[in-house]
Amino acid sequence: MKILKKMIPCSKYLSESIVEGVCILCNSKNIIDDKCLDCGTSNIPLFYLERKVNIKKHILKMSFSLSDAQKEASSFFLSHYKNRSAAFLNAVCGSGKTEVMYETILCSLNSGEKPLIAIPRKEIVRELYYRLKNVFPNTVIKYLDGENHDDNADLILSTVHQLINYKDEFDLIILDEADAFPYANNDFLKRLVQKALKKNGILFKMSATEKEFIEDDRYTMNRRYHGRNLSMPIFYKMKSKYVTSSNEFKEILNTNRKVIIYVSSVHKAEELSDELGCECCTSKNARTDEIINSFKKNNDKLLVSTTILERGITIKNLDCIIYDASETVFTHQTIIQICGRVGRSYDDPFGNIYIFFEKNSFKFDLVKSYIKRMNES
Numbered sequence: 001m002k003i004l005k006k007m008i009p010c011s012k013y014l015s016e017s018i019v020e021g022v023c024i025l026c027n028s029k030n031i032i033d034d035k036c037l038d039c040g041t042s043n044i045p046l047f048y049l050e051r052k053v054n055i056k057k058h059i060l061k062m063s064f065s066l067s068d069a070q071k072e073a074s075s076f077f078l079s080h081y082k083n084r085s086a087a088f089l090n091a092v093c094g095s096g097k098t099e100v101m102y103e104t105i106l107c108s109l110n111s112g113e114k115p116l117i118a119i120p121r122k123e124i125v126r127e128l129y130y131r132l133k134n135v136f137p138n139t140v141i142k143y144l145d146g147e148n149h150d151d152n153a154d155l156i157l158s159t160v161h162q163l164i165n166y167k168d169e170f171d172l173i174i175l176d177e178a179d180a181f182p183y184a185n186n187d188f189l190k191r192l193v194q195k196a197l198k199k200n201g202i203l204f205k206m207s208a209t210e211k212e213f214i215e216d217d218r219y220t221m222n223r224r225y226h227g228r229n230l231s232m233p234i235f236y237k238m239k240s241k242y243v244t245s246s247n248e249f250k251e252i253l254n255t256n257r258k259v260i261i262y263v264s265s266v267h268k269a270e271e272l273s274d275e276l277g278c279e280c281c282t283s284k285n286a287r288t289d290e291i292i293n294s295f296k297k298n299n300d301k302l303l304v305s306t307t308i309l310e311r312g313i314t315i316k317n318l319d320c321i322i323y324d325a326s327e328t329v330f331t332h333q334t335i336i337q338i339c340g341r342v343g344r345s346y347d348d349p350f351g352n353i354y355i356f357f358e359k360n361s362f363k364f365d366l367v368k369s370y371i372k373r374m375n376e377s
Ligand SMILES: [Zn+2]
Pocket: 023, 024, 025, 026, 027, 028, 036, 037, 038, 039, 040, 041
């Protein structure tokens, strides 16, 4: 087992991972025969090393200015940060949630603290890393994905799972997509976040949708940062059962725009991408990062994906198709997230979403009423 924190022998954790019936790694009390049933560890030696803070001046360099709503949200979070109290940002997709946190992150860094941004999925951790590198040019940012270490890092980006290696470490944790798989309804991951946070640390949560009610003080941002409406999807009842060779959406592909086609399974994604002669992003494809980067930069117009790309990605000039939307993996939250992928920039504030379904469902009504509500407010 690889321990990410550089550790010194510390009397507190001495050399055992299970102490007095509690797992030091994941805080579980679910222990039998000195083995933790939640994270699988048994009594292995642990050595914690202090990660030193590098004292320096961090700067924030943005190539655009925040919208009025973002500015207001930003001061809301900054004041909660200064009062050391938790808060929740409930914001529509594309409203620029991460940007709202920049000032707070800067303040935390310049106070000699250890901040962290935690995200449920690793694809998005990397995407965020490349964005933040330009915004905080003086800051050493590291992302943890099981291979990278936190040496010399000022700001850490991490999946929630990677927090297993930390205890009482962070002064500020910003948890993105707090309602998403795998974090939502997962007590194990919630314990990891609490364990990694210092006793007086602050937890900010962000999400576009809200599956579980979040009790913290909240700020709601209904508008996308360019002030335009979210696109309402166009629904099509499929003429027949799902087949990859379907002509149903072929017409849509005749545009100058980029298109991501979402399907419900890895198998379908592989089949369809073979047929269309394009790349596919699935959890089984190790080249996902590379594929997304090349899709963004190059002339590739078409990409097939499972719900793995439901969140976090920002691509210009994009339309989306959900091809078998009746499948249960497309929950109404997932569909809303996918709808939020289009029209994310000033130069391209609109985009099209096409939803193909076999059976009508209440979830489609939920999607429509959510988008209507957000656009009206
Ligand atoms: Zn454990």
